[in-house]
Amino acid sequence: MPAVPSSVIEPIWCQFEALIPAVADKHPLGCHRPRVPDRVVFDKLIQVLVFGVAYRKIEDASCSATTIRRRRDEWIAAGMFTRLEQICLDGYDKMIGLELENVVVDGCIVKAPCGGQAAGPSPVDRGKQGTKRSLMVDGQGIPIGCVTAGANRNDSPLLEATLDKLARFGFDLPEQITVHLDAGYDSHKTRDLLDTLGCDHQISTKGEPLQAGARWVVERTNSWHTRGFRKLQICTEVRTRVIDAFIAFANAIIITRRLIAQAWTRYRWNNRPHKQP
Template sequence: MPAVPLFIMDPLWSQFEALIPPVVDEHPLGCHRPRIPDRVVFDKLVQVLVLGASYAKISDTTCSATTIRRRRDEWIGAGIFTALEQLCLEAYDRIVGLELENLCVDGCIVKAPCGGQIAGRSPVDRGKQGTKRSVMTDGAGIPIGVLAAPANRNDSPLLAPTLQKLDRFGDYLPQQITVHLDAGYDSAKTRGLLTALGHDWQISTKGEPLQAGARWVVERTNAWHTRGFKKLLVNTERRATVNDAFIALANAIIMIRRLVREAWTT
């Protein structure tokens, strides 16, 4: 049984395959071992993302762990994961439409037992190593930008680089944007930043009971990340580029799933 349903996996692979650059055979004799098919390696990477297992446990007679890691790094170097996420965003915006008038941003802390570039002392896990994801979604909860940082970083300083992810939309942003934030962003610095960017805001007030608002969708997106993809629940990658690649792949799967769900009722 595939880690992701075939009605999502097949279109995902079709677009991913189109982004893979051609491989130039530079072996002088042309007698090396046959290259493992890209589809086999891609399926293994999806299994690593969804199941959270190590490369060694996912490998078998069809593909070794070394091949999975080597091909993964080749695709990261070619920018395929980022390009795939961008294409899924454009497709969703063209078919359904992104609600960019309302943006929601929130942080999510997960374990990072292996340490690495984006690991730090977690304030919610007795100082153990952790990673924080600053997640930005549109008004419907579609992830449009994710920034990974050590767990000991506060939410407020991560807001500016997270909002910079909007540059991927170029001149297609609406003139008026409202940013919905929780009480962790309740500061004069945050309001000054949003004012400088020309955005409105709705920020929960510190010290008051939990206030309902439109930002619940980003909490749901964090649940999609951590409950649907075990690799994002426990970050075992030491390099930031590899972690970002898995986040981009997870976002692409989420958007394709939402497109299919919207098609049922549209």
């Protein structure tokens, strides 16, 4: 069984392939070993992301663990995963439409047994190492921005950096944005920040029964992250830039899957799945 259905991964690969920069052959005699095809490494990275396996567990005659890590780092340095995520967002916005009038932000803590730059003592796991993801989604739960930090960081101080991710949409933002938050953000500091940014807000009140409101979509997206991508459920990467790259990669898959599901009832195209995803 493939890690991701071909109806989802093939359009992602087409966009990703177009972003891969040309590699110059610098060997003076031109007699080194042939370069491992990019598609092979791409498929290996999907397996790492979905199954959460170590690189050495999936190496074979076609591609070594060292090649996977080296090519991954090359693509991260070129900013390809972030650009892929942005292309998927632009495509979704063009065909379906992002609901940026309402955005929802919430934090999610996952295990980080290897520690690293984005790890800290987890308040929900007996002080073991963990990573927090401050995730922002639109009104339908499409991931539009994420900030990683140690698990011991509070949600509220990460809010400004998370909302700064809206800058990726440039001048296409709506005139008025309402930010939906849970009781962990219920403070004067948070309200002052949102007032400074010119955003309306709906914040759950501390000490009162759970007020779900419109925040359930971010909980669903957090579930897509942790249940659909083992690499995000247990963070074994040490460097923040690698963690962010895998999050962007997962977001690209989620956005594409939602785009196909929403477009299935609206459009017709070649290679359209026979049934709704």
